[in-house]
Amino acid sequence: MNKPEKIVSADLSEPLTFPAEAYISRDYAEAEADRLWSKVWQHAGRVEELAEVGSYITYNIAHDSILIVRTGPDTIKAYHNVCPHRARRLVGNNAGGGQGVLPQSKGEHSACGRQGAFTCAYHAWTFDLDGKATHILDKDDWQGALNEERTSLTPVQVDTWGGWIWINMDPGARPLRDYLEPVASLLDPFEFEKMRYRFRQWGVFDCNWKVALEAFLEPYHVAGTHPQLTKYGDFYAWSRTLGLHGHDGYDTKDHTAEGSADRTTVHRAPKGKDARVNIARMQQEFWDTIGASTTETLVQAAQRLVDELPEGTPPQQVHHHWIMAAKADDAARGVIWPEISDEQMSQAGLALSVFPNMNILPGPTFALYYRVRPYGSDPDKCIYEAIALDRFPPGEEPKTEWVFADQDLTAWPHVIAQDISNMIEVQRGLKSRGFRGNLPNPWQERKVTNLHRGLAKYMGIGAPRPLD
Known part of the structure; x- marks a missing residue:
């Protein structure tokens, strides 16, 4: 007697698996052009x-x-x-x-x-x-x-x-706004239309476009890939599905962080006894090794915290003072922040992915985002892009151009280069006879699983299924 087929929950909260075909099959890559890319925004x-x-x-x-x-x-x-x-x-x-x-x-x-x-x-x-x-x-x-x-x-x-x-x-196709919801409503307060390119860099990588995108869809990889960052905070995260799209933010293991702007966003308050010192160190680290996920104004305001606040100031107060100081500094140079409430900031979380090929990390005056796409119909190659947006005083917007960096890790910001270092090895591993299918984290990597559920809706194969 056959066992009844297990039904996958709408929120993808149970342990699931999906095959490697979407990454390595040339037939799948050829079919994407007609079934996926010709249909999506x-x-x-x-x-x-x-x-x-x-x-x-x-x-x-x-x-x-x-x-x-x-x-x-x-x-x-x-x-x-x-x-x-x-x-x-x-x-x-x-x-x-x-x-x-x-x-x-x-x-x-x-x-x-x-x-x-x-x-x-x-x-x-x-x-x-x-x-x-x-x-x-x-x-x-x-x-x-x-x-x-x-x-x-x-x-x-x-x-x-x-x-x-x-x-x-x-x-x-349905209207763009309908397609983007609820991501568009969560991100509208950031007024990205008033930001401009600060840098934009790209390369052709020896991996499938999904491998490149998934390197940025979750913070679960930080301990293994970016161990230098763990001294500033825990990178445990919540993740959820938003229809075709995905959403994540920093969390605690008892799941109490969600709803707190100083604990879930990209510019959260770090761990440690002295939040003044640790915010300053973390912001400098981001600026030096990513060149994004912060701004010069935020970095400089963070460096003054030890002079402006007494030792022992609670982390939430330090975080609030830092943000307000940076906002005032920007206003003095002609950069006006949008009015984003703590609730809106926490609702945006760390990052939102737009199906099928974009992931956005929002900030009050900045954004870091990644876009990937296939290289023709070669399943083993993709075009990868990393882009930083920023707000500038009127008339001082830089004139940027695309910078071609290819797979030269020395040409990429250090943290992004660490992510890139995984991609080729993952593509190779997906072809191994010893690989039995992906095992995404049911809590922290739902954005990855949701990507493949969305792909299966268009492609007709490869849907996540429960682990046996």
Whole structure:
């Protein structure tokens, strides 16, 4: 008699497992292009990259390239980056007709520039910013068969939230805001649209995109991967599902930390007898080894705590004083913080993941986020990006560019390099005959499990199942 099939709970709270196929199968990677990437909303860039009419960027995912262009002061449009005549990419490697195209070896990442029209370098068909063909060489040869629909660029859904540009290739996709909830409501108070790039770095890694993303979906790895950070605090965490998306924050093992802004967020108060000293040390460590998850203002305000507060001040008071001092320092230089309550800060927690390929660590004036995507349809390669946002005084926003660091660990911030060091070895291990399937932590790694539950909904295979 067959045993009844065990039902997986909605919150994924029980011990579960899922197979390695999603990471290593070429058939799975090929199918992702059609079943996943053509159906989901994806962050493709920042609005400030399209500052003027005619500014454009490209976003490449699997076999598709998307051309995103500012067509008017308040309008952005997106198209498939392909000429309807003979399928040459309009913008990309040696595409011609545009400035700012990345070198060919890096062409799978993106291109950018500004122009008033797009001309195909193959047969000189030309398209205006609205995607309409304005020049077709010897058009009369088609005997009147070419209409506007046939010769225009194929449109792609595009919308914005948080200062990010999002695209979806599915014409029938639900609205972006609906897709992002409840993540969007949890993060709206941070006003990411008023932040700007502080750095943005990328590389092509020898691992599946899920391996790269999962390296940042949980703090459970800190003791093993970042042992130098454990002197500042415990990294035990809660995690939960938010529909397709995920959420986590720092916790205590009796699960009493949730709801406390000074204990759950990325800039929490650390452990130790003297919170003044430990906050200062932790902030300096973050600045020196991550270059993100804090700001110069927060670091400098932390260094003054030992002078501004007496020894023995309770950690919560130290944390509050530090945040208020940094807020005042920023105001003096023209950086105004959004009004975020302690409750809103604690509700945001440590990090939120947006399905399928983005993870965001929010702060009052900063954000650190990661975006990953496949490299073509190769299951053993991916494009990985680490991006820091910050608030700047008006007119002092830096002009950043993408920095290509590849897999050179010395070119990445130290903490991120430690994460990268795991990725190739995980990809190798997933192919081992001795690996019997993932065993994610039921409390701390639900974001990872939820990613694979979401993938299974689109891909039709690989859903997490109870451990036997």
